Amino acid sequence: MINRRSFGKALGVGAGAAAVGLAGAGSAAGAHRGTRAGAHTTFPRIQQVKAGVLDVGYAELGPAHGSVVICLHGWPYDIHSYVDVAPLLAERGYRVIVPYLRGHGTTRFLSGRTFRNAQQSAIAMDVIALMDALKIHRAVLAGFDWGSRTADIVAALRPERCTALVSVGGYLVTDREANLKPLAPKAELAWWYQYYFATERGRLAMEDKKLRHDLTRLVWDTVSPTWDFDDATFERTAAAFDNPDYAAVVVHNYRWRLSLADGERRYDGLEKLLAARPTIGVPTITLDAERDPFTAPGGGTSYRDRFTGPYEHRTLPGIGHNVPQEAPEAFVQAVVDAGHL
Template structure:
């Protein structure tokens, strides 16, 4: 299987998943793992990966669970989208690949999972680039309403709490996800081919179950896996992130009105916060800026 940019998709097995991923750069380069969000895929990092590879990095870009070729190894494995499971997926991936203390970078679900991994397993992580801010989900806080204007932006999350929403995502996944791309990045003029290349990843048979699980768990309406309860309990305590970190906001992201500069107190090591002219999908809209943030973290740990 080959990606549209000519990079061959590789696979590796962890304890629970067969994870598909792209790799950029030399095998002996300094390690970076970049994680995408919903509803995107690995191609959000094509240009970021190229820039970092030219700077000497070995860049691993995995398909998150429920996307592309990433599959559960057992039919008995819960198709969970909760944050602890996705954070652990990153840690298990770097362990099986033998990668030592990589810089993690991500946005949306990928930023959330990268923050989870950095907070819970800091000894295995070298640094962090997170869009947006301290992106660990406060499940208890999610039970409370936000301003009506923001609740309107979250329409898809409310839809996914119902079985009608599950069927809508199942039957109209491409149309629904394209609406989200446009709403979340209002200044980004992507073409049909760009969307279609990523939308292929939504045909994973676990896609709907994982997406629905993610948003129901984050609203506190789905219990999640028993094996993840200890991790979720630790995340509920809002652990600080100690690894060197750069956080990014996009000026035109309706999901993050006002930005996340107030999250600075959650970073107790080196931390810089940057604001870029972009919507939600910063790696694809402003790849040079995302790559610069990774390079800044690399400077701090070397």
């Protein structure tokens, strides 16, 4: 296991390197990395609902008639990325829904014959199906990593279902044509596991519980170099990776992005719309994590033209990839503020 302190030194990050505060427009005074982070470890209970091709597992907090916020996790994470965010939002009167994405936790496919597809539009339509099943017409969508991409797509293609958007990393809709072109070597290095999953060795590693555990832990360590999480925090999330469809879903997602795997024809129309890089007009706050190796340079300028409605951008100094779990107060403030833009 990698020692976090020695790993931080290797990256030139000291134990006290996590800066406090928010930088950028609309910064919330007092919201900073570590505020109330780790205050909660579990959700009260997990519920299940049949939605589309899935039986979706989800946590729900807050009043039944509150304004709805749907919080979407990424990879390799699960609903525990929002274990502090959800109670904070519930305290403010929001109805908070935190679902396991397909292939994670207690979410299961209803049929063994269903293709274990993880292309971007399929996951986005899972969210619409979940909203329909829970009779939610509109919601604030908030996410990071896969969750940002999913929320972006719903906001772009189904804006009538999205009250507002909080998107870590900005505009993350996958452009498969652009993905065929090489990036700068340093950027390619950060994506090592994407290429690993393109190989048979990578697929076998994801199917092996011990190798999968160590691989996902390595990703946590590398993309959140300033986050001082303990083993128990990781293990709570790693339990979600024991889903029987986890390996198939994860491997297909990354292979599909590189045009190494096909999607399903029923999503071709949606993917054609997404290939045109549709703009997002709903009120939006984008968050950049300073210590996330995937954060694009330029303070949000690379994707600013994709957001045409009320908009703010914020940078979180000292924060890594798992923004909601590393900086819950800052994430909550972004959700609240996005709804008032």
